[in-house]
Amino acid sequence: MNGNTKLVESLSTLLNDGKWAENTEVVVAPPAPYLALARSKFRSDIGVSAQNISEKDSGAFTGEISHLMLKDLGLVWTILGHSERREIYKESDELIALKTSVALKNGLKVIFCCGEKLEEREAGKTLEVVFRQLKALKSAISETSWGNVVIAYEPVWAIGTGKVATPQQAQDVHHDIRKWLSDNVSSKVAEETRILYGGSVNAGNCKTLQEEKDIDGFLVGGASLKEEFLQICLARS
Template identity: 65%
Template structure:
């Protein structure tokens, strides 16, 4: 046993409606899991954060999908940490591959957001991962380590307590492709080794590393057996009943 609580996260991305909120939250409210062993975090689109928080039972953590690194001001369209805390939201995802690729957020901007969110008392799911051409060029660890280095450069070792790292091979997100359990484990182990060498052995042991990339009900059981996989950041399957199935699969392991 690693002592790390398994985290199952659901990123709804830009999908949602009041009807979908009712369906998904009702499913979660009816599910049961040992909160000493499993942590559940869901990230609906910003307009539904308050509705989800008001409907979901307390065992369900609610997360933003992104925030800005200022509390307030002339930043049209951005999410503020102050907004989140006012709504009882205590998590945020930062550095998702879609933020990096589509919205061109650099490693430095991602790191700045991570540091700001932690200073504001939020817990962070910080995403890292390589594109297909980078994997094929054997650059996976080079890319992931570069992304981690930017974050480590702005954090003290003590600040990693509220950071969860999500490894997301970009080539496996929404494509139906998935890293094999061994491929995922290999990168998770490399991340943990990097944290030990560049932050501290204690941080490496304690930090949860999630796998994200076409995780579903059919493959979660095998993936969760790997020693360095401490949970999942789930996209498409978080919008269906598969999300509860994945929780149940872990709960019965």
């Protein structure tokens, strides 16, 4: 819940001039009131994503936004399961999986977030938590739908805290997520699914993180509000 019209204008000007590697895809996710403006300002190859959607198509659900509204604006992305939705708004694994299923069935692509809190990591429950979240997703979608899912591993203890998982810590979990996909969905899905790292990513640490084999990109938080966002987009260039 950050930004304003001026920020949309300045970031679109910044990114529209960017020339990143051909195998890099950039998607921005402004708050809902700025989605239409963002789509009109960012060049066509830069995706625009909602930060969340309802599992409902329409109706008496005040304050919610639906997949129909996104498609009406020409958008194809949404983020689902962000740790703040899980923690602050108490969205369950099952609800997030349902939302993801609805989004995928209606032609949207999903950045699906998973990750553990500090006390869960310290208790050695990182994989238990992440696999539980992924299991709920697997139960709700077909194998063919995974092609439109991007997984974002976001250790909750590293979001907005300045703490960053070391490249090895992040790589270890990303590797285990990929193995889980291979064992529980298919080797094809495991190989083709992009797994992003999210947790205090910035221009200073992105190059080191992206060198890890199983880190395919980033879900960027605070740094996406600054000029350094472009440097993160250029990390693989």
